[in-house]
Amino acid sequence: MSTTFVVFYRNMNLGHPNSPGRALLEDALREAGASSARSFQTNGTVVIEAGDAAPREVVRRAAPRLLAVSGYDDAAFVRPLDRLAAILDRDPFAGAGDERTYRETFTFFDGGQEFGAPIPWTNDRGDVDIIEIADGVALSVIRRTGTRAGSPTAEVEARLEVPATTRTAGTIRRLVKAFG
The missing domain is CATH 3.30.70 (Alpha-Beta Plaits)
Structure with a gap:
């Protein structure tokens, strides 16, 4: 199968x-x-x-x-669809955002590097909160300051020194609904 x-x-x-x-x-x-x-x-x-x-x-x-x-x-990152569904089933973003939240995101990367900071972690600009990171997936809440939104991709790439790509939690929810 x-x-x-x-x-x-x-x-x-x-x-x-x-x-x-x-x-x-x-x-x-x-x-x-x-x-x-x-x-x-x-x-x-x-x-x-x-x-x-x-x-x-x-x-x-x-x-x-x-x-x-x-x-x-x-770069391309491969993940099992059922793993994404399991993450969503846990509702990891519940209580993570506030009135300033712009988007909830999934950032994908390969490698088992340590993030090098306690999680949850907020960047210096205060526009990215990484709330969970494990097995090549970082879950983040981002904020918009002025016309600029935080970039979890840039934060993960800088800290782990690997390529990464990000999708909104909405995209992942629609994906799981369509194919799960």
Whole structure:
């Protein structure tokens, strides 16, 4: 039985320069071994069934085609859909925000580095609160100050020195509802 995985591509905007279109992205993943691939929204989020293939290997094998055809060459993070559903089921954002909250977010990264600060953690500008971090997922509450919103991606990348990408909790909720 195949497990459903989600691929979160960093800095991918379907159809924009140096990003593939939807059909090309889905085809590249299927040609690389996914039994199915379905793009969700336009932000580089793709739901795949990997069949007998390792999902990270599917993503790795699709990368050369994405580069050759569209110029896309950035990080991708793979997570089981059921793990995202389990995080949402715990309602981790309950009580974490306040009237200043702009968005609740999931930031994906690879590696087991220590964050180097106690969690929950707030950045110096006070516009990012990382409320939980484990197994390559940081959950954050962000605030907008003036016209600028906090960036959990930038905070995770700076502290852990790895690439990362962020999706709103709303996106993850819609994703789990559509495919879970």
